[in-house]
Amino acid sequence: MVFQNYALYPMLTVYDNLSFSLKIRKMKKSVIEQKVNEVAELLGISDLLKRKPRQLSGGQMQRVAIGRAIIRNPKVFLMDEPLSNLDVILRNKTRLEIKNLQENIKGTMIYVTHDQIEAMTMATKIVVMNQGEIQQVGTPYEIYNNPDNMFVAGFIGTPKIxxxxxxxxxxxxxxxxxxxxxxxxxxxxxxxxxxxxxxxxxxxxxxxxxxxxxxxxxxxxxxxxxxxxxxxxxxxxxxxxxxxxxxxxxxxxxxxxxxxxxxxxxxxxxxxxxxxxxx
Missing domain, CATH: 2.40.50.140 (Nucleic acid-binding proteins)
Known part of the structure; x- marks a missing residue:
């Protein structure tokens, strides 16, 4: 799971944050090193492995948080508004990185967001919710062109319908x-x-x-x-x-x-x- 506030261990290096779950599983040191290097290369953070979280930018910390989830090779990734703490420029850049990452690892991502642009540009299927109730499930095209109700129609689209x-x-x-x-x-x-x-x-x-x-x-x-x-x-x-x-x-x-x-x-x-x- 990737959290909104990164949830990195502040006393550990990037390498140790990435490898933490693997060490808990008592995997071999050589296997851990290989997996950490693979994930770091995939996310473009190989040069950051010796740094601690306080030495990283917001975008770098978010990539480490994503890497910590990837390294476990889960069947499903849960992302809880992972870009909400980033500025607009960095958010747009990281959004594309996550989309490319999803295509590369071929995994299922459940991504929670209040940002309709994130939902429309990143998702293959969207679930629109209001006060805990599902309003519509569909592709971005279906949600935009055939909204089931006024809430969905008003929520999706900039400027507003x-x-x-x-x-x-x-x-x-x-x-x-x-x-x-x-x-x-x-x-x-x-x-x-x-x-x-x-x-x-x-x-x-x-x-x-x-x-x-x-x-x-x-x-x-x-x-x-x-x-x-x-x-x-x-x-x-x-x-x-x-x-x-x-x-x-x-x-x-x-x-x-x-x-x-x-x-x-x-x-x-x-x-x-x-x-x-x-x-």
């Missing part, structure tokens, strides 16, 4: 909703039992159509090559994610268009996903 309450209406052409000034017919949904739904649409799925004065842009966030536009009209607020350009940086009003295929529908009472006819 927009939730908009809409009335379900009918005319001679079928069932429809009015969403952000667009009339959208619900052709792909199974039957809807209520006259109200909550629609989820991710900021990157809202397309800026032109700069007609329909939705007021009340805030802008420039994130490198991308721009977040915070819009509102008649009390309805939503976020649009687009490529950064001078036109959008200076815009004060926008109009948008959306496609039904990019929408997620949720029951307004149970907050559960309303399935499409394809699901």
């Amino acid at each position: 927009n939730f908009i309450k809409c009335n379900v209406l009918n005319d001679e052409d079928g069932t429809y909703i009015n969403l952000l000034k667009s009339k959208i017919y619900l052709k792909t949904l199974e039957s809807i039992s209520s006259d109200e739904v909550i629609v989820g649409i991710r900021p990157e799925d809202i397309i800026i159509d032109n700069t007609d004065e329909i939705f007021k842009v009340f805030n802008k966030e420039l994130i490198g090559s991308e721009l977040l536009l915070h819009c509102k009209e008649d009390g309805q607020e939503f976020v649009v994610k687009c490529k950064a350009s001078e036109d959008f940086l200076n815009v004060n009003f926008v109009s948008v268009k959306i496609e039904e295929s990019n929408l997620h529908f949720f029951n307004s009472f149970s907050k559960q996903r309303i399935k499409t006819k394809k699901e």
